[in-house]
Amino acid sequence: MSIEVKVPTLGESVSEATVGQWLKKPGEAVALDEPIVSLETDKVAVDVPAPASGVMGNYVAQEGDTVSVGALLAMIEDGVAAAGGAAPALRTEAPVAPASDTIAPKADAAAPKGDDAAVLSPAVRRAVLEHGIDPSTVKGTGKDGRLTKEDVLAAAQAKQAAPAAPAATAAAPIPAAAPTAPGRNEERVKMTRLRQTIAKRLKSAQETAALLTTFNDVDMTAVMEARAKYKDVFEKKHGVKLGLMSFFAKASVLALKDIPAVNAQIQGEEIVYFDYVDISVAVSAPNGLVVPVVRDVDKLSFADIEKAIANYGKAARDGTLTMADMAGGTFTISNGGVFGGLMSTPIINPPQSAVLGLHRIEDRPVVRNGEIVIRPMMYIALSYDHRLIDGREAVTALKTIKEAIEDPTRLLIDL
Structure with a gap:
């Protein structure tokens, strides 16, 4: 049979x-x-x-x-x-x-x-x-x-x-559109369905949304000192490393609660506001960029967020992410800094209305109390759909994130 x-x-x-x-x-x-x-x-x-x-x-x-x-x-x-x-x-x-x-x-x-x-x-x-x-x-x-x-x-x-x-040199010649000189080969590979979808979605976002990006810079001194002080005991207690993403996720929650439009979506002729925060975390996988969703971030601890991100990262590398892992999301964080990016204008993940872009940390001279000092600085970017989010709201949301990172005590007292 x-x-x-x-x-x-x-x-x-x-x-x-x-x-x-x-x-x-x-x-x-x-x-x-x-x-x-x-x-x-x-x-x-x-x-x-x-x-x-x-x-x-x-x-x-x-x-x-x-x-x-x-x-x-x-x-x-x-x-x-x-x-x-x-x-x-x-x-x-x-x-x-x-x-x-x-x-x-x-x-x-x-x-x-x-x-x-x-x-x-x-x-x-x-x-x-x-x-x-x-x-x-x-x-x-x-x-x-x-x-x-x-x-x-x-x-x-x-x-x-x-x-x-x-x-082996003579076997399986690489197909080319036209004869090429020795050492100048070409290879043609069919786009995967995932890559085709990424291309369509990103192009659709550019054509549909009124995209705009606002920038700011963040002094990472306080967060880096906190990580250096508590990373060992944090990992020993929770079994996961204390990374930057949990700080930025928590800071984003403050911003999204204060500026609800950044956590909203346009659906047809209606604006949908969410009273929860589900953050899509952009992860690089072998077949392309994927965005699994960490749900109810506003209710999670730092350890819960780090564990969720670590598990999604491993699943993305192993190719075991499921459709349920990718569904939903009200806001996205994309960390181009892990690849050395200094600054970028991230594209929103439809139907979401905003995405936070993180970049590399580098020592730069800044003025503090009238003196030039060296501080670990990061550029951050918020791309948003101007159809729904006004410039004032976008700038305020990004400023809220900046202030929370520079003074993490704000994350504890919801300020």
């Missing part, structure tokens, strides 16, 4: 996805609930689990195909894995030759076999296939010696650094 593998429900308002990568090849054994294919939606990558144990059959949808919810992806055939986890050959009436063309030779060589497949997480398996790494040749640093994604990436970097074989 054959079992159908179909596109699952992907979340509210999401009706289709793109087949990103097959994690199982035809003929391989699959276990119940084992991820067999990764789908790319407009927001996140979703691994589809096997609905039953058996042997992977032929693919119905190929990598890069657009599929709708409920569409047939593949079949799982009856069969029992042989000793050591190897899959028996498929029956002759189900030839697999056509499907084998959909798997790159690199992925074939790197596909985990036997017991290795059972212990690899979906993120690790995806990294193994993507980089062409044989997991049996990599020493795992995870629990019980298991491979982590970082182990695979380190092995891939070492592999790239090794001298290439002469034959």
Whole structure:
């Protein structure tokens, strides 16, 4: 008997996805609930689990195909894995030759076999296939010696650094639009669905909203001194590092409560005001920028905020963010400073009306009490939809954030 593998429900308002990568090849054994294919939606990558144990059959949808919810992806055939986890050959009436063309030779060589497949997480398996790494040749640093994604990436970097074989130079020439001189190659890669969606949303924000950005600078002395003083005891007590984001999240709450329009949205001909603060935190993931939401920030402690952000960051790197993690949000914080950015004009995350941009901290000369002193300074930016937020409100909100960061006591007494 054959079992159908179909596109699952992907979340509210999401009706289709793109087949990103097959994690199982035809003929391989699959276990119940084992991820067999990764789908790319407009927001996140979703691994589809096997609905039953058996042997992977032929693919119905190929990598890069657009599929709708409920569409047939593949079949799982009856069969029992042989000793050591190897899959028996498929029956002759189900030839697999056509499907084998959909798997790159690199992925074939790197596909985990036997017991290795059972212990690899979906993120690790995806990294193994993507980089062409044989997991049996990599020493795992995870629990019980298991491979982590970082182990695979380190092995891939070492592999790239090794001298290439002469034959490898001639193989698989990079496609180019026109003949190029030696050493001037071009590579064409199809945009992922996530990247296409990011492009559409950002362009739509520019075309729809009346975008404007206001700037200020912040003296980070007080926050940096507080972190230096309490970071060890904070981490010992809460099991997470005390970062900057919790300070700026709490400062943003003060601003959004004082200036409700910055925490509001335009929906049709109505303005919706929220009495809660759900902050979207921009996180860089392998496939592009994602914005998971930390909910009810106005009710969370510093430790709760840091834990939520840390968990989302790990999930983004591992490719395990869900649609629910991304849904909603009333305000966004984007920290370009981690990449060294000095100043930027961030774009709002529709349908939100404002986004706070953070930047790098650097020592600069400033005047204090009539004297020139050196202080750790950061430029901050608030981009906002001028259709809803007036300039006075935007400047006041950003000034509130600045004052709270420069005097963190304000965060404790709600001032």
